[in-house]
Amino acid sequence: MTQTTETIGFIGVGLMGHGMAKNIVEKGYPLTVMAHRNRVPVDDLVARGAVEVSSLSDMASNCSIIFLCLTGSPQVAATVAALKCDLAKGTVIVDCSTSDPTVTGQLMDELAEIGVALADAPLSRTPKEAWDGTLDCMVGADTDVFERIQPIIATWAAKIVHIGGVGDGHRMKLLNNFISLGYAALYSEALALSRKVGIPVQEFDKVIRGGRMDCGFYQTFMGYALEGNRDAHKFSLSNAYKDMRYVESMANNATVTTTMSSAVKNAFALAMATGGNGPDDYVPHLSDFISKANGIA
Structure with a gap:
């Protein structure tokens, strides 16, 4: 089992997110998830050891690193807005979506005001590689944040490139x-x-x-x-x-x-x-x- 003080949240357990979250929990990280429309992946992850919460407030209160795997920037921005008031200083939000870099920069500035870091870690390859833990990942993050999130990303990605600062991943x-x-x-x-x-x-x-x-x-x-x-x-x-x-x-x-x-x-x-x-x-x-x-x- 992985020895960690980090508590991981995952929002967006769809085609890609289900496999990614599966690898996080199976490789020893405490994982919190929540359902959106499809209960099947959530039930599967809970059976593997994840904890389900019913609200974004509970997700924010219980996790030190939260991964987002959503459709695009509007969904990411709405989710971050809903999480913000309950995020503790020092939390990291990792956006694995394919997002608009301009919006990513705006969210970085908003979160920095409350002591929360943002990283962008979008993916390449397919749901098969997500399930196998062999995705490619390109990360935009400050160096200290990258060092903190890299071990978790490594549970589902075989190739990880720290491409530069926040927004460069996107x-x-x-x-x-x-x-x-x-x-x-x-x-x-x-x-x-x-x-x-x-x-x-x-x-x-x-x-x-x-x-x-x-x-x-x-x-x-x-x-x-x-x-x-x-x-x-x-x-x-x-x-x-x-x-x-x-x-x-x-x-x-x-x-x-x-x-x-x-x-x-x-x-x-x-x-x-x-x-x-x-x-x-x-x-x-x-x-x-x-x-x-x-x-x-």
Whole structure:
């Protein structure tokens, strides 16, 4: 069992958060969780040794480090606002969401006024790696805060990079997602064009797989396009669209042209506008929406 004086809270035990929280409690850290809509992960975590609370006030009062794994900045800001009045001086809030760095900076300043630290520790990879404890994590935090939270992050992440100060984790995460979601848009258009000119998906894959253009993201993406596995990469189209809006905003604030990032964002906007906004509509399904836009059933 891990010897620690830290008490860990976790808010957001969804697709990614469930596996992350599972690893925290199984590796010996005292863990407090609370339910939102789905009781299944909470019941599982309680069975593994976590303690459930019914309010954010109880969460704040009982935890020295609280992890957030939420949809985006509006949800993070609302949760921090609800926690603030009950947080003890010296508490650390760790935002593992993909958030807007501008909001992250604002929250850092607000929390500093009451002696609470903020770190951003967004993730890369999928729910499978979250469950296995092998996620990638990029952390924005002061050095002393990073040293404090690193052992807990190490329960669910195999690769941890302290990228810089608060907000830099979220900036790097947006760059990471720009690349990965750019791949998704590129693959989707290439597959539509391939089919339009008479090259079946199976033949397309024979050329790309194992070659220099192959990569882990390609393989999970093609798990749907080639094999029909709807759960090959469980990252929603709505979250992808949100992330690309954040990328575009970050580029606008930095006075950087958005030729590529806006094109990627618009690919996901097309999917959202034509029915891809459900909770079970995932990034690899983008290929369907691009195909339909090009008259391919």
